[in-house]
Amino acid sequence: MRVSDKMNFQQVTNSLNKTREKMAIKQEQATTMKRINKPSDDPVAATRVLEARTNIQSAEQYIRNANQAKNFLDYSERTLEELSNVLIRLKEVALGQSNSGTSNPVARRAIAMEVEQIYDQMNAIGNRKIGDRYIFGGYVTQRSPFEQGQYTGDSGEMEIEINRGVKLAMNVPGDIVFMGRSIEAEKAAQEDQDYQLNQALRGPASINQNTRPLDEPGAFGQGVDVFQAVKRLEIALRADDTRGVQNSLDKLDTAINQVVMSRADVGSRLNALENNIESLQKGLIDNKILASKFEDADAFEVYSELQAAEGNLKASLSTSGRLIQPSLLDFLR
Amino acid sequence: MPKLTGIMGIGRRSLANSQVGLQTVSHNIANKSTEGFSRQRIEQATTPSLGTGGRQVGTGATVKAVRSIKNDYLEKQIQSEMEKLGYNEGQAESMARVEQVFNEQINGGLNRFVGEFFNAFRELASSPESAATRTLVKESAKAVTRDFGRVNSQLVDVQKDIDRQIESEVQIINSYTTEIADLNEKISQIEIRGAIANDSRDRRDLLLKKLGEKIDIKYAENEEGQVTVMAGSTATLVSGFSQNELTVSASPGFNGHRYGEARVIFLPTENSTEVDITKQLKGGKIGAALEVRDIVIDGLLKDLDEVAFSMANEVNALHIQGKDRSGRDGVLFFENFPTGKLNSAANLRINETIDKDVSRIAAAQGSFGLGDNRVANKISELQYSKVLNNGTSTFDDFYTSVVGTVAVDVNKVNAAAKHQKEIVSQLSNIRESISGVSIDEETTKMIELQKSFDASARLIRAADEMFDTILSLKRY
Numbered sequence: 001m002r003v004s005d006k007m008n009f010q011q012v013t014n015s016l017n018k019t020r021e022k023m024a025i026k027q028e029q030a031t032t033m034k035r036i037n038k039p040s041d042d043p044v045a046a047t048r049v050l051e052a053r054t055n056i057q058s059a060e061q062y063i064r065n066a067n068q069a070k071n072f073l074d075y076s077e078r079t080l081e082e083l084s085n086v087l088i089r090l091k092e093v094a095l096g097q098s099n100s101g102t103s104n105p106v107a108r109r110a111i112a113m114e115v116e117q118i119y120d121q122m123n124a125i126g127n128r129k130i131g132d133r134y135i136f137g138g139y140v141t142q143r144s145p146f147e148q149g150q151y152t153g154d155s156g157e158m159e160i161e162i163n164r165g166v167k168l169a170m171n172v173p174g175d176i177v178f179m180g181r182s183i184e185a186e187k188a189a190q191e192d193q194d195y196q197l198n199q200a201l202r203g204p205a206s207i208n209q210n211t212r213p214l215d216e217p218g219a220f221g222q223g224v225d226v227f228q229a230v231k232r233l234e235i236a237l238r239a240d241d242t243r244g245v246q247n248s249l250d251k252l253d254t255a256i257n258q259v260v261m262s263r264a265d266v267g268s269r270l271n272a273l274e275n276n277i278e279s280l281q282k283g284l285i286d287n288k289i290l291a292s293k294f295e296d297a298d299a300f301e302v303y304s305e306l307q308a309a310e311g312n313l314k315a316s317l318s319t320s321g322r323l324i325q326p327s328l329l330d331f332l333r
Numbered sequence: 334m335p336k337l338t339g340i341m342g343i344g345r346r347s348l349a350n351s352q353v354g355l356q357t358v359s360h361n362i363a364n365k366s367t368e369g370f371s372r373q374r375i376e377q378a379t380t381p382s383l384g385t386g387g388r389q390v391g392t393g394a395t396v397k398a399v400r401s402i403k404n405d406y407l408e409k410q411i412q413s414e415m416e417k418l419g420y421n422e423g424q425a426e427s428m429a430r431v432e433q434v435f436n437e438q439i440n441g442g443l444n445r446f447v448g449e450f451f452n453a454f455r456e457l458a459s460s461p462e463s464a465a466t467r468t469l470v471k472e473s474a475k476a477v478t479r480d481f482g483r484v485n486s487q488l489v490d491v492q493k494d495i496d497r498q499i500e501s502e503v504q505i506i507n508s509y510t511t512e513i514a515d516l517n518e519k520i521s522q523i524e525i526r527g528a529i530a531n532d533s534r535d536r537r538d539l540l541l542k543k544l545g546e547k548i549d550i551k552y553a554e555n556e557e558g559q560v561t562v563m564a565g566s567t568a569t570l571v572s573g574f575s576q577n578e579l580t581v582s583a584s585p586g587f588n589g590h591r592y593g594e595a596r597v598i599f600l601p602t603e604n605s606t607e608v609d610i611t612k613q614l615k616g617g618k619i620g621a622a623l624e625v626r627d628i629v630i631d632g633l634l635k636d637l638d639e640v641a642f643s644m645a646n647e648v649n650a651l652h653i654q655g656k657d658r659s660g661r662d663g664v665l666f667f668e669n670f671p672t673g674k675l676n677s678a679a680n681l682r683i684n685e686t687i688d689k690d691v692s693r694i695a696a697a698q699g700s701f702g703l704g705d706n707r708v709a710n711k712i713s714e715l716q717y718s719k720v721l722n723n724g725t726s727t728f729d730d731f732y733t734s735v736v737g738t739v740a741v742d743v744n745k746v747n748a749a750a751k752h753q754k755e756i757v758s759q760l761s762n763i764r765e766s767i768s769g770v771s772i773d774e775e776t777t778k779m780i781e782l783q784k785s786f787d788a789s790a791r792l793i794r795a796a797d798e799m800f801d802t803i804l805s806l807k808r809y
Binding site for chain 1: 365366372432433435436437438439444445448449452455456458459460461462697699701702703704705706707710713714716717729732733734736737739740741743744747758761762765766767768769770771772773774776777780
């Protein structure tokens, strides 16, 4: 093949350009320590990195939310424990006064004073705050939910997103703990209503519906107004009404049960939260590893490649120098 | 009967031939680096010999022609490959800028801001009473609107730059076509006398290549050596000695576009009607720029509008049902779009009422308790609800797929440009192998011609001495 001068020069320019370009890419990777510096460097990996980053961002928020809910529930749990302790103490006190033989009216009146104090203490427990939020008010968090045994909050459950599509209530509304509103009972009542409606619509032929039979009223038990129970106990003690005291004791049992149930509910939510936070943290790390695997440059690889590119550049510079230099003119005198 | 004057004549012609040869050599050397130049060689032939008696005596040599050494078919092939190269490189250039708009590898972009926006609502859901989280929601919403605006305006900036690019390319095209028409004239003037217009042809071939890099052309040469150049399918840019200009006009709102975009207009003659040939241009740098501007970026802007529009509407629909911190009915979270879906990314704004008073942000569904976070929850859940593409993708899916498509496109056009560059460089290597100037070769040629010049001079001197010898005969 005939080789003209321009071919030489073009070849030199081309190869120098190529090696310089390769070197620039490696240099960029070495300075940023990233394998992908723009999406087109690796489109598939770039989109995966984007997804991973969104997941990381969400997970961090979910963890924040979950920790917040945990705080709230932890405090609720401690408060409920306190409440149940108070109620148990009350029961012990009342138990000694239920029998006319073991006590006398004067002592009962003295005890009534203590019960009144406990009543106030319960009121204070019902109005506990975490930060500036009342924990037992439902959605009503900025106003004390209990005033003289009256509940002024609502049944709102503050659900909070703790994972993609997973929500968890971080509060226990006071009407469940103190007023005995039972979600199960409400549900059952709703089912009864639906059942009756079904019966009316379909007639007796569809009697084999897979719904709860009607003959179990209050299968889930009716709740009790804790304040009322305590108030009655106090009145009974003051009135020296041993029967009233005994009646109150039954109510008190139900009340203790009610609080313990709420506590168990909070406990199971806390458990779920722990598990959730753990899996979020694991997912967070997984996603960080994934993103890093896709976008981060392997330092050793990059530096050795950079060195190789540098070597290439030097080699092509020195060959270029030799290629351009000689011509016939150099040998003519 | 040979004559001394004959020898003198051969010597004289030979001197002249060597000089022509040397001049050609020097022309070659001088144009060694001239773009598009093809080396030239003299075509030397014997002059008719004289027949005296039974012998034919040679009468020396003459230069028949000076000819370029080139392969016309190869030139044509390079021209068409360079047109493709212009197209591929044009695409790669513009797409690289488009990609930069969506580059979130180093800095955060829309993806991050949208995520932060929804996270702010999650934060609000976890403490709906707080004024601080409401401020966070407002700030993150503003960041989203700003970034939608940024992406939108950066894309539009690329479009505007493409407009300017087209304008300057068209000017260059006009200067090329003017020169081609001039060269047509020169070539036919020279060649009508039987000579070959080597340099003008080289120049014209080069201009056709350069023209093809800018715009897709078709061209053909007629018998008089003039080329006719057509751009697109209807615009005759050069015909014979005459050239027609292309102009660029910006027609605002043309074809439902967002603002004045440059159109390429062909003006056949001074007083005829203008023809818009924008749609015909599919090749060269201009074809690529038009494609990126009218198809790629336009599509991206529409996608962006889709996301902004849906996001605003979905958030608004939920927010307006909510109750704010004082139990008032929810207002729009984002302002309504004055122009509907079109331009919604540019027009995305947070409602002024909310901007002025963050307590108007509605987290609650009922108007009773401040701890009510149901609407905040619903809004944050939008991030992962499939509200786009007829309910098949989430905001993240949609945006990620937009970025992915851009990335794949850029990757593809870069590879194509690289490949095409290889092809062109291969072909021009072959061209240089045939037509390129080699200094070694020219030096050899120079020495050869110099030697023959010397020899011719010696010949004349010999003849002169012979004359002297003959003349001296008479003195005795």
